[in-house]
């Protein structure tokens with residue numbers, strides 16, 4: 001039997017495999033999708049799956065709640081950084 005939290009662990013593992021930590025920043029090195037954006041496939045709380053940017057995933061997983069209209073930006077000046085400590089919502 002698959003543990004209910006297994007999809008969350010799998011997603012966190014996939015996330016960590018695409019992060020290069022250099023100094024304070026966590027650089028995302030995943031492949032962009034066809035439109036040039038970076039997307040992750042993530043399990044939803046109530047079941048099913050959704051896609052979101054690695055920045056959004058990092059913020060949600062490690063910092064907390066976001067509303068649908070919240071956007072995420074980096075505060076360190078590195079566009080591909082996904083360090084949750086370098087992300088803010090706006």
Ligand SMILES: [Zn+2]
Pocket residue numbers: 024025026074076077078081082083086
């Ligand atoms: Zn950074």
